Amino acid sequence: MVTEQEVEAVGRTLVDPQQPLQARFRALFTLRGLGGPGAITWISQAFGDDSALLKHELAYCLGQMQDSRAIPVLLDVLRDTRQEPMVRHEAGEALGAIGNPEVLEVLKQYSTDPVIEVTNA
Template sequence: MERFLCERLLDAEHPIAERIRAFFSLAAKDPSNLLAHEAAFALGQMQDAEAIPDLVAVLKDFSLHPIVFHEVAEALGAIGMEKSIPLFC
């Protein structure tokens, strides 16, 4: 899976949204909380609704630093899908 994500990230033929989602999936597995934070920020700035499942998966990983959760929440808010609201209630 990791190899697939790396190939997707590096393939300039794929749309940037797909490449950023691959980056986020890889970053969420990396021990660097800063990297995961920045990836979540990028997804929020892109307002990519297809990233919602990946962002929600990160909310379930309690090994990450709270700053990552914060940025994931910000990204979900920036995407603005009402179906994300129950995650925070």
């Protein structure tokens, strides 16, 4: 069993822009594997980063975790037009991967988004 402090240490690496991207990706994949609310919280915090590639992978990993607790943050990312189109697209894909029917109407709504990358989610 992993302690909350260990999850926090990994999370701090993920959200630290001074860390090499490779270390941050390793932290992301570690959190994905650990799962749970603490991991989702740390992954969610990283959506403020400048790296579109990292944010794309954040959304992808939240979808892979198939945890409904990630739905609110993924909905926020999908709705945030300041996020890069590929990040918003991946948030939509992740919502579908979680498989919770409560997001179906939102996904239908975004199937007509003016940004073509988002509509293809």
